[in-house]
Amino acid sequence: AYTSLELTLVMLCIVPLVVVFAVVFGRMIRRISKETQDRIAASNTIVEETLAAIAIVKAFANEKFESIRYAKSTDAIIEKALQGAKARGFFASFIIFCLFGSIVGVIWYGATLVNKDIALAAADPTIPRDQLFTLGKLIQFVLYSVFVGASIGGIAEMYAHIQKAIGAGQRILEIIDEQPEPYHQGLTADTIAGDIAFEQVHFTYPSRPDIPVLRGVSFEAQRGETIALVGPSGSGKSTIASLLLRFYEPTEGRITIDGTDSREFKLEFLRGQMAIVPQEVILFGGTIRENIAYGKPGASDKEIEEAARKANALEFIEGFPDGYDTIVGERGIQLSGGQRQRIAIARAVLKDPRILILDEATSSLDSESERLVQEALDKLMVGRTSLVIAHRLSTIRKADRILVLDRGRIVEN
Ligand SMILES: Nc1ncnc2c1ncn2[C@@H]1O[C@H](COP(=O)(O)OP(=O)(O)OP(=O)(O)O)[C@@H](O)[C@H]1O
Ligand SMILES: [Mg+2]
Structure with missing residues (x-):
């Protein structure tokens, strides 16, 4: 601008064009980069699975x-990448094209100015x-422009890289923005007595909002009672256990x-009072x-050892050469x-909870082991509120009440 205001204006003419272009292309680069990352994740899932x-x-x-x-x-992945x-290449070449174009423009326009002034x-x-x-001034201006232009070209390249990184990082940002469970707030006490009540609980999984899983489930369990839950596969039994553990919250109704x-x-307190023997046991390595x-x-x-004995696990654990130190x-x-x-x-025995949830806890045992484990569980359930999910009648003989669940409703009590 110091050398020539007019030439600077000519030079700046291309700025709006470059900005519009950068925004449009920036978005596109970001989207493609996110899609590439998603495809990489999908392909890693295949390997892992x-x-x-x-x-x-x-x-x-x-x-x-x-x-x-x-x-x-x-x-x-390769296609997207x-x-x-x-x-990105197109973007960079366009920016370079614009810069050189404008420099050529400046030289041309500058030359006419020089000619006019000579005349x-x-x-x-x-x-x-x-x-x-003068010609000297024109050369000076063009040189400055080239320096500035080269830096701007660098910025454009940087901008494309930043857009790529933003696209790739978007999933991570989503995870960071995820609301954590309110783990540390709320009521606590020394212990709970163990009265449970479901009041008109409706529930759909967030991942499948249009399929109601529980449709108005109500039942009560007084402290120390054993409630058996039976019903066909997919009727919502394990879902009731998850709700009790507050992995999810009811869409309607409440659990007290x-x-x-x-x-x-x-x-933290609530889950500290409960123990679950899940349907599919996963151990740590x-x-x-x-x-x-x-x-x-x-x-x-x-x-x-005491807990293992009560769970009827002593025999097989001691059968391993390494005993309790056997790697699983x-x-x-x-x-x-x-x-x-x-x-x-x-x-679960070791945790000594107030509320015990058994989701088909003995389904993988032979009838002899089942009888032994069942005896242990019967002892364990004394004085605790227990929710026992089962298919076999032998498991629920001793229940105080049997609830029959069918397609998300309790049909028999
Ligand atoms: N994480 C989940 N996301 C979406 N839907 C789910 C999820 N878990 C279960 N469901 C659906 O909820 C319904 C009830 O499932 P649930 O696991 O409670 O059945 P269940 O009574 O325990 O069956 P089973 O006797 O086979 O264990 C099923 O239709 C199932 O497809
Ligand atoms: Mg289940």
Whole structure:
């Protein structure tokens, strides 16, 4: 601007064009980058799943199917990544084109100015030289413009990179923005008595908002009672257990514990009062001892052994050469289903909860072990409120009440 105002204006003409272009292309680069990242995630999922379930893949002889599936997904990544690279390349070349275009424009326009001033000077030699636009000034201006232009070109490149990074990071930002469970707020007490009531509870899973899973479930369990829950597969039994543990909240209605809405309790406290033996037991990849102690971190060896004995797990644990130090393998795959179940029961025994939830806790046991574990559970359930989900009648003989659930409703009480 110092050298020539007119030329600066000519130069700045391209700025709006570049800005519009940068915004449009920036968005496009961001979108493509996010899609690339999503496709990478999808293809990693294939690898993870295939390796985790390698036995199933082999049993169904689907190695080829899986490798084709993976090849397809990596092709999809490459396609998107190339698309992104092309967009960035196009963006960068456009910016460079604009810059050189404007420099050429400036040289051309500057040359006409210089010519005009030479003509002026020829006509009227009295004009002072520094008021004229000379060739020297033009070269000076063009050089400055090139420096500035090169830096702007650098900014454009940077901008494209930033847009790419924003697109790639979007999923992470989504996770950061996710509301955490209100784990540390709410009511606490020393302990709870264990009166549970479901009052007209309706529930749909957030991932499937149009399918009602529970449709007005009401029941009560006084402290110390055992409530059995039976019903066909998919009727919502495990869902009731999840709601009691407050993994989800009812869409309508409420769940009370000792007469207080369970939402008012501090989650940490509430879950500390409950133990669940889930339908599908997953262990951690450490030792048997660590897995049982999960019910009560810091438990002594004696307590752990006592819990294992009550869960009828002593026999098989002592059968292993390493005993309690036996490694269970990733997710517990080196143990049988029934053995895992007994470890989960030992965990619950050790936790000594006020409310016990058993989701088909003995379904993987043979009838002899089941009888033994059932006896242990019967003892464990004394004095606690228990919710027992079961298919077999033998498990629920001793229940105070049997609720029959069908398609999200209690049909028999
Ligand atoms: N995480 C989830 N997201 C969406 N829908 C789910 C989810 N978990 C379960 N469902 C659906 O909710 C319904 C009830 O499932 P639930 O696991 O409570 O059944 P269940 O009575 O425990 O069955 P089973 O006897 O087979 O264990 C099913 O139709 C199921 O498809
Ligand atoms: Mg279930």
